[in-house]
Amino acid sequence: MLPSPLTILAAVVVAFFVVLAVARGPVDADYWWHLETGRLILERGGVPSTDPFSFAYDGPWVAHEWMGEVLIAVLVTGIGYAPTAALFGVAAAGSLLAPAVAIHRRGISVRALAPWLVVGTYILASFATVRPQVLSWLLLGVLLVLLLGMRAEQRIRPWLVIPLMAVWANLHGLWVVGVAVVAIYAAFTLLGRTPLAPRRWTAVGMLIGAVVASGLTPAGPAGLLYPLRYLRQDDWGTSFIAEWQPADFTDPRQWGVAILIIAVILLVRRGAPGWLTAVAIAGCVGALIAVRNAPLAAVMALPMLATALDARLRPTTHRSASSARPRRLLELGIAAAVVAAIAIVLPPAIGQAENEVFPATAMDRLVEADADARALVDYDWGGWAIHRLHESGGSVFIDGRSDMYPRTIFEDYRAIRSAEPGWPDLAREYGVEAILLRTAAPLVRADDRPGWCEVHRDLRAVLLLPCDQAATSGRSGSS
16 A cells, blocks of 8 residues: 555654754754753753853743753763754654644645745754754644644643643743744634634633643743843844844745745635634744744744645646555655655765864863863854863853843943953953954954954954963964
8 A cells, every 4th residue: 555645654754854953963052052051951950040051141041941951961871973963854844744734634635745844854954953842743733633623522631731831831942833823713713713713712712721831841931031031132142143033035944935925825715724823924924023933934824835736726637546556656656756756965065064163172181271161252153162172161252042131231232342442451351361253353354452462263263362371372463
């Protein structure tokens, strides 16, 4: 018996994400601080409430991804990075496939599903790696499955949303998107527009339970206010980081979001339930606001777009079993060719990317000279630098936890990196003991760096140490 078209398509999507995640390697700097946080929680037996990694910041830290970080640490320690990446690849694929399978079982055709699975795969491909946010995509897909299957006669299913949100709130901060989706469903239920309408107050109770469950974290009820940090329009950190920038459709990686938005506009009145349309629109708006929301938009829009397209494509023509078999064999052949191409093209990159992205040689030099240094490291390397320095007592000025740092930290980092007037005094105030920046950074290109000497330079990075220390550590150059 030949597999179904959806099974074939799903196998290709899973294979793509697994190979992509493994072949990409640990090149995401944030992966490294997630890993170190997970290890720290396991060592201490508790979730930190203050930051252990930065010397520039001494305020509170809401470790809202602690459970995801522990999972990463356990997996990487137990089975290694590549198998862990493969599992996260499966999770990324599952975020799209879970709602796809759910609506297919409700009668939506594969030809109506396939385009949005392809577009969703294209969108997620730029983001799929070993980070807790991938778990948020998966739980969003699971939440949509629960809501899609809601019926008035079901007594247990609505309340399954509550434990799901309790887990989600401890895995990753995007639980707030889940609460928003539940709120949309509850609102349409109150209007009599969902299958749960005969039990309106059950929907209200489900929403209240989801909110309460989201507060069951180490931060307590105060954690419910944490996502509001991302809404601050004057936050220099979120305006500086690339993934928090608004969508830029001149970038080919964001063309998938453009396709989603155009499709939602064209299919908005084509037979999809109102709550699904509202969820799709909310996802697209989120993607327009910040690039990192694009995967959420792909997951949130898929059920609406497939349902609407299916309504437009009907009535379907009947195909006999004799004509279906050659078609299925062709589908299998194409799928096998795609999977083979993925397996051949991507794996040669495995294990090579880390040293190509991060300044490993310069960091080795820093560890040799001062293993417990208070190091101002380029922002894009901060998470990786935590991994290299924390165990030996070193710390960083700033890293990828943009939601934690106040605006002043970002501004002072920029002032030092850009060699603005008074930067040596600012570095002295913070107690900076080493500076590791890209070769293009204004500071390392400046003619005058009073008190700081160059001890290492390569094509990727320049390492500066205080001149008195550089003199005893075998400097390669000075200024």
